[in-house]
Amino acid sequence: MKVLQINSVCGVGSTGRIVIDVDKILKDQGHESYVAYGRNFLKSYNSSIRIGNRFDNYSHVFRTRLFDKHGFGSKQATREFINRIDDINPDIIHLHNIHGYYINIELLFKYLQAANKPVIWTLHDCWAFTGHCTHFDYIGCKKWKDICYECPQKTSYPSSILMDNSKENFIKKKELFTGIENMTIVTPSKWLARIVKGSFLGKYPVNVIHNGIDLNVFKPIKNNFREKYKLTNKFIILGVANIWEEKKGFNYFLDLSREIKKNESIVMVGLTKKQKAKLPKNIIGVPRTNSTKELAEIYSEADVLINPTLEDNFPTTNLEALACGTPVITFDTGGSSETISEDTGFIVAKEDLKELMKKIQIVKERGKLKYLKPCVKRANNLYNKEEKFIEYINLYNRKYL
Known part of the structure; x- marks a missing residue:
């Protein structure tokens, strides 16, 4: 054939x-x-x-x-x-x-x-x-x-x-x-x-x-990302996009940055130099990378992936995060909500910032370990x-x- x-x-x-x-x-x-x-x-x-x-x-x-x-x-x-x-x-x-x-x-x-x-x-x-x-x-x-x-x-x-x-x-x-x-x-x-x-x-x-996704690459990996960015004792709220724009929820991370606590930090991956230069001090900007290994390392060290997308089909970032043992909180947009289950994250009504913040705190209180195995299992069962x-x-x- x-x-x-x-x-x-x-x-x-x-x-x-x-x-x-x-x-x-x-x-x-x-x-x-x-x-x-x-x-x-x-x-x-x-x-x-x-x-x-x-x-x-x-x-x-x-x-x-x-x-x-x-x-x-x-x-x-x-x-x-x-x-x-x-x-x-x-x-x-x-x-x-x-x-x-x-x-x-x-x-x-x-x-x-x-x-x-x-x-x-x-x-x-x-x-x-x-x-x-x-x-x-x-x-x-x-x-x-x-x-x-x-x-x-x-x-x-x-x-x-x-x-x-x-x-x-x-x-x-x-x-x-x-x-x-x-x-x-x-x-x-x-x-x-x-x-x-x-x-x-x-x-x-x-x-x-x-x-x-490639489960040989996207899996929980021990690495030095936290040490590299001085985030050793921080609760890491991660955002990943190929191109960051309003539709991808860029502004919601700016809103979150005004509300997060001292022991919390936001990491955004996929930013341009211009976007990175305008970030507040409590958001760490990481340029876009085609290295799947580097992405897997970042997902693995994050405590939660936030995907406040306002328009999407079936975002691969959600799948990659799950495979690395990281829970996902997403707006109920397009097919994004199809990627997660009750034990691997939360679905929040579109544009509901208060509820998004509440769910972040629930993940923080429960701890990432509660989600790690269910997330990896879902990725292995459904997204290999x-x-x-x-x-x-x-x-x-x-x-x-």
Whole structure:
């Protein structure tokens, strides 16, 4: 069986790591596997196909910024890539994030229609069925259910500073994306599966395959993080994000910093230099890292992970923290609440800072040891990437046979 995966990135970020993990499992089982990507990639992983080049990416960004035509640039790059697909002649084509300034969705989907090969499409966000945005939960927009227009998030990723083309984008996406005969949608969370079923993609079967993590890396690890940052006797409240912004709950950590006690400290991982420079003294800022080992060490030393996200699908940070024995407190947002149980953390109503603070104190009073074993057990039972991504292989086999 030959499988081709297509994603915006390869080997970096949560979706990039998923692509690589699936690729490795396929190859280990003796299948032919190919990964095509548009922008960032893991330099140590060189068996992948680049779609376009940096100039092509910038041209696509320009088209998006001015005309809100994200997904409709990169024509030449996509034509060349389609020739490559023909050379590979895959049995299964697995799409992941096809937004990201690197591929032309019109050319790609017309090819997929003509090729009539089985298509798997993992939706890591909501971009596939909106006229512009990747998420709409934060502002409570419902336009995607009927037709998008006058997008209230026009300047959010993929940002347009001039035109609003959301209505035309929505109509064109609906036409293109519903024209595939043999397609299966995959979502990482039950929450997103329900959303998809209410969209124009609801005509397709939707499977839920939770994200998985590397339990050989993410596990309780003794290390010197506390000593390094002079936190030996502190109760550590941890926040982790790939990009910190208001939607990820950045401001809630600033609010918490004004309320925490002297023997408590906040650590935020994933900050830019500019964000780090503006932090209050009782928040320790750690830059973004692609080192999973370093992340595992930080999770292991924290007493609790706080995820006050206001918009999310199925956050990997929650899973990684659990695997390292650290309880999670999250807002009831998207699929974030699906990741934890009563003995591994707390779910708090969105934007309820007082309740968030109360739950932090409960964890502190009970102590991390009460949560450590249940957290690790939940991660081992539900989020082992070896088991999770085998579900993709099983899905491929069902579509192929």
